[in-house]
Amino acid sequence: MRTILILIKKEFLQVFRNPLLLSILVVAPLVEFMIFPFCADYEIKVLNIAFIDNDRSQISKDIIHSFNSSDIFVSKGLLDNKEEADEMMKHDKIDLLVEIPSNFEDRLYNNEHTQIAVTANAINSVKAGIGTGYVQEIIGGYMQDFAALHTPANMQGLMSSSSMSMMQRKGDRKQMPAMPSTLIRPNTAAKVNISNIYWYNEQMNYKNLIVPGILVILVTLIGCYVTALNLVREKEIGTIEQVNVTPIRKWQFLLGKMIPFWLLGMAEFGAGLIIMKFIFGISVQGSIPLLLGITAIYLFVMLGLGFFISSVSENQLQSMFIVLFLFIVFVLLSGVFTPTEGMPGWAHHINYLNPMSFYIEVIKKIILKGSAFESVMTETIVLSVMAVIINTGAVLSYREASK
Amino acid sequence: MILKKEFIHIFRDTITLALVLAMPIALVLLFGFTISTDIRNAKISVLDQSKDTQSKTLVNQLSASGYFQVVSYPHNELEIDNDFKNKGIKLAIIIPPSFEGNLSKEGSATLQVINDVSDLNVASILNNYVRAVVQNYTADYNDNSSRGSAFDITVKMLYNPESNSVYMFVPGIITLIMVLVTALLSSITLAREKETGTMRMLLITPVKKIHIIVGKVIPYMIISFISTIAILIISVTVFKMPINGSLLMLLFLCIIFMLTAASFGMLISSISRTQVDAMMITMMGLFLPTVLLSGFLFPLNSMPMVFQVLANIFPAKWFILAIKDVMIKGSGFFDIWLYLLILFVMAVVFIIFSLSRLDKRN
Numbered sequence: 001m002r003t004i005l006i007l008i009k010k011e012f013l014q015v016f017r018n019p020l021l022l023s024i025l026v027v028a029p030l031v032e033f034m035i036f037p038f039c040a041d042y043e044i045k046v047l048n049i050a051f052i053d054n055d056r057s058q059i060s061k062d063i064i065h066s067f068n069s070s071d072i073f074v075s076k077g078l079l080d081n082k083e084e085a086d087e088m089m090k091h092d093k094i095d096l097l098v099e100i101p102s103n104f105e106d107r108l109y110n111n112e113h114t115q116i117a118v119t120a121n122a123i124n125s126v127k128a129g130i131g132t133g134y135v136q137e138i139i140g141g142y143m144q145d146f147a148a149l150h151t152p153a154n155m156q157g158l159m160s161s162s163s164m165s166m167m168q169r170k171g172d173r174k175q176m177p178a179m180p181s182t183l184i185r186p187n188t189a190a191k192v193n194i195s196n197i198y199w200y201n202e203q204m205n206y207k208n209l210i211v212p213g214i215l216v217i218l219v220t221l222i223g224c225y226v227t228a229l230n231l232v233r234e235k236e237i238g239t240i241e242q243v244n245v246t247p248i249r250k251w252q253f254l255l256g257k258m259i260p261f262w263l264l265g266m267a268e269f270g271a272g273l274i275i276m277k278f279i280f281g282i283s284v285q286g287s288i289p290l291l292l293g294i295t296a297i298y299l300f301v302m303l304g305l306g307f308f309i310s311s312v313s314e315n316q317l318q319s320m321f322i323v324l325f326l327f328i329v330f331v332l333l334s335g336v337f338t339p340t341e342g343m344p345g346w347a348h349h350i351n352y353l354n355p356m357s358f359y360i361e362v363i364k365k366i367i368l369k370g371s372a373f374e375s376v377m378t379e380t381i382v383l384s385v386m387a388v389i390i391n392t393g394a395v396l397s398y399r400e401a402s403k
Numbered sequence: 404m405i406l407k408k409e410f411i412h413i414f415r416d417t418i419t420l421a422l423v424l425a426m427p428i429a430l431v432l433l434f435g436f437t438i439s440t441d442i443r444n445a446k447i448s449v450l451d452q453s454k455d456t457q458s459k460t461l462v463n464q465l466s467a468s469g470y471f472q473v474v475s476y477p478h479n480e481l482e483i484d485n486d487f488k489n490k491g492i493k494l495a496i497i498i499p500p501s502f503e504g505n506l507s508k509e510g511s512a513t514l515q516v517i518n519d520v521s522d523l524n525v526a527s528i529l530n531n532y533v534r535a536v537v538q539n540y541t542a543d544y545n546d547n548s549s550r551g552s553a554f555d556i557t558v559k560m561l562y563n564p565e566s567n568s569v570y571m572f573v574p575g576i577i578t579l580i581m582v583l584v585t586a587l588l589s590s591i592t593l594a595r596e597k598e599t600g601t602m603r604m605l606l607i608t609p610v611k612k613i614h615i616i617v618g619k620v621i622p623y624m625i626i627s628f629i630s631t632i633a634i635l636i637i638s639v640t641v642f643k644m645p646i647n648g649s650l651l652m653l654l655f656l657c658i659i660f661m662l663t664a665a666s667f668g669m670l671i672s673s674i675s676r677t678q679v680d681a682m683m684i685t686m687m688g689l690f691l692p693t694v695l696l697s698g699f700l701f702p703l704n705s706m707p708m709v710f711q712v713l714a715n716i717f718p719a720k721w722f723i724l725a726i727k728d729v730m731i732k733g734s735g736f737f738d739i740w741l742y743l744l745i746l747f748v749m750a751v752v753f754i755i756f757s758l759s760r761l762d763k764r765n
Binding site (some may be wrong): 020021035038039046090092116118121122124127137192193194198225233237313314317319320322324327329332337344346347 | 419461517528535564599
């Protein structure tokens with residue numbers, strides 16, 4: 001025991017002697033943790049839109065005007081021609097273009113076929129899909145209101161539907177032009193409204209998922225990375241030979257190296273939970289001791305992995321690239337940033353080997369849904385098994401390497 | 404001289420060389436196939452309170468779309484809650500009573516869509532799918548019942564007609580891998596000389612400092628360049644990314660970006676003492692900012708203003724803008740010269756800074 005304590009002391013001395021490393025290990029992750037959740041937001045909040053109005057009638061003006069009532073569209077104004085629009089789209093000045101054809105109003109009143117063209121910059125296909133959907137809703141809503149105004153029988157239906165519809169804002173109806181009722185009325189198209197109901201996260205706080213996710217990334221970074229380089233560094237500068245000739249047992253040596261970083265990781269995780277509560281207002285719904293217990297196991301998996309890599313590689317550059325590779329794979333497959341639902345089957349199979357995806361599951365369940373031990377039992381068992389296997393592997397390969 | 408020395412170092416360590424060359428390719432292949440915000444066959448429940456022809460048509464269209472898979476037909480909201488918790492559904496749809504009647508008589512009907520917003524991203528993606536399916540359904544209905552209005556809206560998806568999410572993610576993945584590999588390699592190389600003490604020896608030789616730095620960085624840039632070309636070949640052949648601009652322009656852009664990334668690596672190594680320092684700074688300073696602030700996964704203009712400004716100081720943002728322009732929009736030099744200039748100026752600033760740090764050491 002005393003041997004281990006001395007080793008732990010040595011390791012801490014090394015960390016504290018290097019103020020730069022200390023600040024990278026302690027300060028940087030916490031600062032990043034406070035900042036980055038604000039960036040990780042998939043929601044499309046701004047869509048730049050421009051219009052070409054070849055009709056310049058009352059209706060076309062009203063349609064363009066009706067986009068003002070939506071918070072998401074930022075109008076870049078009326079453009080003169082298609083070339084100007086193409087140029088703007090090429091330079092990412094606009095995401096969407098709405099073109100109203102000439103004689104739009106006349107044709108509408110004469111019940112002749114006419115169409116509005118919407119062009120979207122579809123490099124970001126999600127954004128384009130959402131954008132064109134909103135445009136269709138706004139124009140469709142306007143046209144329906146317009147048509148309904150000329151069909152008294154439909155007024156009733158309109159009233160009840162527009163109060164339910166999400167996108168159809170109150171402002172729309174106010175801007176409806178007062179048309180003389182003698183005009184020929186266009187046909188009415190039926191419309192299905194969608195009313196959204198939100199469960200399990202009523203405040204719609206997108207940070208709920210991403211905040212714990214980023215915390216996990218940072219804890220993993222500390223756990224796996226530092227240890228992966230630690231042992232191989234001793235190898236590279238030759239001090240490992242000195243350790244090997246002392247009567248220290250291999251597992252004592254590894255434990256002595258692990259515990260300091262394990263403590264560091266736990267402290268970081270604790271600090272992360274506090275930040276989560278006070279800055280992001282997310283408090284742990286489930287039991288905190290349970291959460292800490294599973295985190296402890298998870299950190300042992302990551303530390304063990306780091307040591308395993310460290311003992312099989314020849315120099316820091318090698319172990320760094322192996323860790324980097326695994327780290328990127330772990331993060332991007334774990335579903336922190338992109339939904340795992342969209343991944344093909346074989347990616348799900350790889351995920352069975354990914355400790356981070358199990359841990360993320362635990363975090364989600366305990367922090368967000370307040371699940372008890374029973375519902376995270378599978379993950380806990382898997383992580384424990386992983387911890388045992390990987391640490392045994394690390395001791396064995398280190399023993400092999402130092403022969 | 405230095406160049407030769409560095410090449411000897413590199414080729415002596417064949418395992419590392421193999422890792423460095425193989426890793427980017429493996430990553431691009433892996434993520435090209437897995438990273439996507441498309442969701443297929445999401446499990447949903449449908450509570451159909453009207454059970455008429457139209458509601459059944461709608462349900463059929465939902466499952467035929469490929470986005471959804473109807474796994475249960477609950478009878479009340481309580482059962483929906485149960486489905487969310489035990490059957491793993493992501494969304495529930497409630498079709499109101501007399502759906503068909505409302506549609507034909509009043510011309511409108513309202514669907515209720517219940518989202519599980521504990522994962523807001525999935526919820527918002529699925530909502531868009533629902534909206535698209537319902538829009539198609541309504542259009543069909545209007546056609547069949549000949550209630551169609553005199554006007555319709557045509558939608559054109561410019562640059563990416565099939566709405567392929569690869570267009571969005573592959574440039575991001577290329578950037579992420581290029582920046583990490585190049586910056587890591589170059590930051591480690593100087594830090595290693597420092598750690599093992601050989602930097603002193605290099606500095607007392609009559610070689611100029613700038614030559615040391617250039618000589619040390621060029622070999623790694625060449626390695627990165629080889630893997631970049633491999634990545635580009637994979638993107639085109641496997642993921643069907645177009646190269647609409649000129650290939651020369653694209654390669655030139657990549658070289659400039661590698662220069663920026665490598666000089667960023669030099670900057671890191673000039674402030675770190677050991678390889679561990681260098682690597683941790685690279686990871687903390689590059690990995691998360693590149694993922695989060697480059698516009699690769701998260702739309703930049705949805706972020707708070709501070710971060711939109713902050714994003715400008717990371718090279719990745721400019722490179723992603725430029726590479727998308729060249730590959731997808733087919734832009735030429737005059738369209739992207741500003742991005743190139745920004746990347747180049749960044750590289751110069753980084754190099755000057757790391758040279759001055761090297762001076763102070765002595």
